[in-house]
Amino acid sequence: xxxxxxxxxxxxxxxxxxxxxxxxxxxxxxxxxxxxxxxxxxxxxxxxxxxxxxxxxxxxxxxxxxxxxxxxxxxxxxxxxxxxxxxxxxxxxxxxxxxxxxxxxxxxxxxxxxxxxxxxxxxxxxxxxxxxxxxxxxxxxxxxxxxxxxxxxxxxxxxxxxxxxxxxxxxxxxxxxxxxxxxxxxxxxxxxxxxxxxxxxxxxxxxxxxxxxxxxxxxxxxxxxxxxxxxxxxxxxxxxxxxxxxxxxxxxxxxxxxxxxxxxxxxxxxxxxxxxxxxxxxxxxxxxxxxxxxxxxxxxxxxxxxx
Amino acid sequence: xxxxxxxxxxxxxxxxxxxxxxxxxxxxxxxxxxxxxxxxxxxxxxxxxxxxxxxxxxxxxxxxxxxxxxxxxxxxxxxxxxxxxxxxxxxxxxxxxxxxxxxxxxxxxxxxxxxxxxxxxxxxxxxxxxxxxxxxxxxxxxxxxxxxxxxxxxxxxxxxxxxxxxxxxxxxxxxxxxxxxxxxxxxxxxxxxxxxxxxxxxxxxxxxxxxxxxxxxxxxxxxxxxxxxxxxxxxxxxxxxxxxxxxxxxxxxxxxxxxxxxxxxxxxxxxxxxxxxxxxxxxxxxxxxxxxxxxxxxxxxxxxxxxxxxxxxxxxxxxxxxxxxxxxxxxxxxxxxxxxxxxxxxxxxxxxxxxxxxxxxxxxxxxxxxxxxxxxxxxxxxxxxxxxxxxxxxxxxxxxxxxxxxxxxxxxxxxxxxxxxxxxxxxx
Numbered sequence: 001x002x003x004x005x006x007x008x009x010x011x012x013x014x015x016x017x018x019x020x021x022x023x024x025x026x027x028x029x030x031x032x033x034x035x036x037x038x039x040x041x042x043x044x045x046x047x048x049x050x051x052x053x054x055x056x057x058x059x060x061x062x063x064x065x066x067x068x069x070x071x072x073x074x075x076x077x078x079x080x081x082x083x084x085x086x087x088x089x090x091x092x093x094x095x096x097x098x099x100x101x102x103x104x105x106x107x108x109x110x111x112x113x114x115x116x117x118x119x120x121x122x123x124x125x126x127x128x129x130x131x132x133x134x135x136x137x138x139x140x141x142x143x144x145x146x147x148x149x150x151x152x153x154x155x156x157x158x159x160x161x162x163x164x165x166x167x168x169x170x171x172x173x174x175x176x177x178x179x180x181x182x183x184x185x186x187x188x189x190x191x192x193x194x195x196x197x198x199x200x201x202x203x204x205x206x207x208x209x210x211x212x213x214x215x216x217x218x219x220x221x222x223x224x225x226x227x228x229x230x231x232x233x234x235x236x237x238x239x240x241x242x243x244x245x246x247x248x249x250x251x252x253x254x255x256x257x258x259x260x261x262x263x264x265x266x267x268x269x270x271x272x273x274x275x276x277x278x279x280x281x282x283x284x285x286x287x288x289x290x291x292x293x294x295x296x297x298x299x300x301x302x303x304x305x306x307x
Numbered sequence: 308x309x310x311x312x313x314x315x316x317x318x319x320x321x322x323x324x325x326x327x328x329x330x331x332x333x334x335x336x337x338x339x340x341x342x343x344x345x346x347x348x349x350x351x352x353x354x355x356x357x358x359x360x361x362x363x364x365x366x367x368x369x370x371x372x373x374x375x376x377x378x379x380x381x382x383x384x385x386x387x388x389x390x391x392x393x394x395x396x397x398x399x400x401x402x403x404x405x406x407x408x409x410x411x412x413x414x415x416x417x418x419x420x421x422x423x424x425x426x427x428x429x430x431x432x433x434x435x436x437x438x439x440x441x442x443x444x445x446x447x448x449x450x451x452x453x454x455x456x457x458x459x460x461x462x463x464x465x466x467x468x469x470x471x472x473x474x475x476x477x478x479x480x481x482x483x484x485x486x487x488x489x490x491x492x493x494x495x496x497x498x499x500x501x502x503x504x505x506x507x508x509x510x511x512x513x514x515x516x517x518x519x520x521x522x523x524x525x526x527x528x529x530x531x532x533x534x535x536x537x538x539x540x541x542x543x544x545x546x547x548x549x550x551x552x553x554x555x556x557x558x559x560x561x562x563x564x565x566x567x568x569x570x571x572x573x574x575x576x577x578x579x580x581x582x583x584x585x586x587x588x589x590x591x592x593x594x595x596x597x598x599x600x601x602x603x604x605x606x607x608x609x610x611x612x613x614x615x616x617x618x619x620x621x622x623x624x625x626x627x628x629x630x631x632x633x634x635x636x637x638x639x640x641x642x643x644x645x646x647x648x649x650x651x652x653x654x655x656x657x658x659x660x661x662x663x664x665x666x667x668x669x670x671x672x673x674x675x676x677x678x679x680x681x682x683x684x685x686x687x688x689x690x691x692x693x694x695x696x697x698x699x700x701x702x703x704x705x706x707x708x709x710x711x712x713x714x715x716x717x718x719x720x721x722x723x724x725x726x727x728x729x730x731x732x733x734x735x
Contacts, residue, residue, distance in 0.1 A: 012508070089624075089625065090625070090626055091624065091625075109626070111626035111627065111628045111629060112509060112510035112511050112580070112627065112628065113509065113510075113511070113580030113626060113627045113628075114626045116579065116580050117580060117625075117626055117627075131510070132510050132511075132628070133510035133511070133512070134509060134510025134511075135510065166507075169510060172508075172510060195502070195507050195513075197502075197503050197504040197506070197507040198507055200504040200507070200508075201504075201507070201508065231496075
């Protein structure tokens with residue numbers, strides 16, 4: 001099976017069937033990472049370039065490990081070492097990379113839509129590894145995979161996403177992902193971070209953490225960007241933490257088998273207390289493990305054809 | 308040399324006229340306007356305008372010609388060629404050039420370049436504040452003497468309310484209108500498109516309608532306070548239309564314009580991160596379009612101006628957030644306005660008022676009328692000619708037009724300025 005598309009740019013344009021295919025493929029590939037020799041030859045001879053204009057540790061490493069476990073060659077280009085600092089445009093950088101004939105370009109960029117811009121111009125495939133405030137599709141896919149493993153299903157679940165929804169590409173991708181798979185999504189945060197237009201994406205908006213987590217099967221906490229304080233999105237960290245930080249007392253409101261997720265990196269003691277992050281309901285590290293499997297699946301489904 | 312335009316439907320709101328007339332032009336002025344057949348054609352150049360519409364020359368009261376300083380985007384010569392091809396006999400050029408048109412020398416340079424080009428008339432709009440910095444008043448008496456017809460800090464709104472008050476008063480002294488680019492820069496923050504469902508979906512920072520409306524309200528309040536003439540540029544929201552309607556009812560000396568993209572396109576045009584749809588104020592919603600159409604029909608909005616804002620690929624072929632705001636409109640404005648006539652939103656006479664008579668009145672320009680004695684600026688339009696927008700055929704140097712491929716009905720056929728036939732469409 002293949003995805004009938006050149007690029008993976010966002011969850012918004014994927015069908016439930018395509019998501020299913022990626023998750024099923026990821027499930028079957030997950031076992032490779034537990035072998036003593038963690039490598040299969042599937043993508044031998046393929047070249048995967050990661051082009052990161054924003055700092056990232058786990059996402060880039062996760063893509064790189066995924067590519068290597070499938071035997072693809074990987075090249076990493078970071079913004080600090082690239083020509084961007086010399087004033088080269090994104091398009092010129094991409095054309096130059098493409099001239100070296102990679103099979104896939106994995107891009108993270110601070111501008112929403114940058115991967116779309118490249119996908120329209122390049123013949124090679126483009127994978128969005130996070131664009132501005134827009135989408136982070138592989139994060140949502142690994143979140144779906146983690147929830148499906150824990151719950152055995154994705155439909156009919158109550159999912160609460162809490163934090164700075166306005167500025168979160170993880171939230172956007174997950175809203176699309178969970179609603180497409182038949183779950184009910186509630187988003188919560190202060191109104192400064194919760195634009196009312198979100199309702200058009202098919203989610204419920206509440207301004208109370210307690211209300212959001214009541215009866216939830218899944219609680220997803222978002223990282224608070226600390227620079228938001230300077231733009232009056234919140235008053236103090238102390239108040240944010242007291243109002244929208246997830247603490248052990250909240251878990252009693254949720255379903256008994258609730259799972260706690262976080263895309264990382266965690267601000268311990270801000271949006272999530274250490275007891276919850278490290279507690280028995282947390283699947284935060286499982287998310288990271290599944291990230292490799294999901295990214296292997298994406299690479300395989302996009303450039304694994306014809307082998 | 309005299310020119311006789313015969314058999315056309317003359318639409319001239321300044322005389323409340325919409326009838327077939329022959330129009331005689333002599334020595335650059337309208338000499339006579341008579342029922343068909345009364346004016347002899349012997350010894351005269353004749354334009355047969357049967358089946359066509361004859362209007363006072365169209366005036367685009369809000370364009371950016373980019374000269375001096377950004378001649379790679381547009382020059383006064385290419386911009387005025389785009390104007391005459393679009394049916395416009397005159398344009399008002401905004402001052403955000405490099406250097407800024409905040410002094411008599413730059414105003415005179417613009418007029419000299421326009422004279423050299425010999426195409427559409429160019430009426431310079433000079434800066435409210437020196438360097439558009441919102442700090443000191445420019446020399447309005449000097450600017451007026453040099454030929455400026457209005458004052459505006461277009462693109463760099465005046466954030467200081469006291470400076471705006473003084474600018475209105477000082478401009479009033481010299482009978483110059485202030486054109487307000489109504490936008491609160493703090494509320495806009497780093498927004499790049501309309502704040503709404505599409506911005507949330509695309510992960511682009513929004514510019515709320517309120518960023519425009521609070522400043523429209525501020526400025527009409529200041530116009531009321533000072534009694535000075537205020538014109539609101541590029542109205543894009545239902546709320547602004549409402550504020551202006553109420554201000555007019557209260558007798559405030561305010562006029563307003565909108566642009567064709569604000570009654571044809573919504574925030575949806577940004578989908579796919581199309582930078583040609585990145586414009587400030589941003590494309591809004593269907594509810595805003597409805598309110599703007601109502602405002603055009605009921606007289607709340609006085610003029611349609613294109614806000615022709617040429618940019619090259621250097622500013623537009625970029626990530627959406629990095630791209631410049633602005634789109635070009637001189638060669639599509641008439642067709643897009645006539646669309647409203649074909650849809651029955653406004654009458655033909657109202658369209659001519661919006662594109663000619665009213666801009667002439669607001670800026671106190673010659674033209675805007677075909678009354679005998681007036682300057683002979685005339686546009687002759689084929690109301691029913693179907694055509695397809697093709698940016699590659701534009702005279703403008705730039706291509707940043709979101710209407711590429713649109714099918715429109717109605718196109719200029721002849722553009723006459725000061726009695727001279729300056730442009731004529733290819734027949735065929």
